[in-house]
Amino acid sequence: MEQATADRTPDVASQSDGAAAQNPHGDAWGALTRTHAAIVQRLQEMLSAADFPPLPWYEVLAAVSEAPDERMKMGDLAEALVITRGGLTKLVDRLVKAGLLERTFCETDRRVSYATLTPAGRDLLAEMRPAVIAELEVAFSANLSVAQANELRKTLDSVRGSACGT
Amino acid sequence: MEQATADRTPDVASQSDGAAAQNPHGDAWGALTRTHAAIVQRLQEMLSAADFPPLPWYEVLAAVSEAPDERMKMGDLAEALVITRGGLTKLVDRLVKAGLLERTFCETDRRVSYATLTPAGRDLLAEMRPAVIAELEVAFSANLSVAQANELRKTLDSVRGSACGT
């Protein structure tokens, strides 16, 4: 039997979804999307199985935790996560309701509000982080040397550079 | 002024969202997510500006168009797009309503249904494809040689391999 009546597709990705398979670089894009989707799916399954909050919550907590004073302006946070501001407002609302974040305000500019990590948020992040890292290790470390991973990162960064700028 | 009252974050991605920045490979994952998000965002903006349907519609049409007889089993399609079956049913519903796809059925197994390209779907795809490819060229060809793109594809495929197959 299949563990439940789950709806998820069983992981195996087809070799070519044809997203622009004409140009010489199209396959690179296809590989990028499929790999991204596969890892996200894997992370989400792991989090759900471990009774952890969903991936976006982790991403918020992780981003905030690395900012100075463990707080981040809403706008910067939306930008870092590449989601809309409106979406972030509601996402942070949920984390606040769960006690993982709190909103704090800026003295000098009363428009800005910060998402600030609470002790509970810090604790949860400390629990989740090893699990997430372990999952990523499976995907990356297993088949890639550190040098290869660095090369991959550099290549992706340069692609993003030309995709963003202009 | 900002072209409208758009909500989107203005493209610039921060250098480190900290999604697991501990491990040596974590940065590669960060680069992967950010690059993916940046390109998807760019594609969506382009499609919306050109009054084309959203990206998932293109992905469906492109996938189906490359399958034998321009038709694909629902399950295979969901798998190729890495979305749930339930989600795909509704997505295909919309494309059918728009006249771009039609459902056809299998003679030998009456459970399966195919999403089949209509002439209108083929025409629309022919219009959209050059625009999508051009956008990808900007991101990939601009900064990557064909050899580098191939290397990138191979690396990503190996990562996906270890992420999928246990």
Add this chain to the structure above:
DNA sequence: CAGAAATGCTTGTAGATACAACTATTGCTT
């Protein structure tokens, strides 16, 4: 220093996605 423009965030609403339950058909076991 007033008024207009820009900035930062939130809210209302509609659309899309996932999850779980359900139906229908096929395959397997005895």
Add this chain to the structure above:
DNA sequence: AAGCAATAGTTGTATCTACAAGCATTTCTG
């Protein structure tokens, strides 16, 4: 051949996200 399990797809519901409009605050300009 009967019955149970597996497979293929759809549907109901809740959640999440984007888009667009809105409010509050700050900055720019004459």
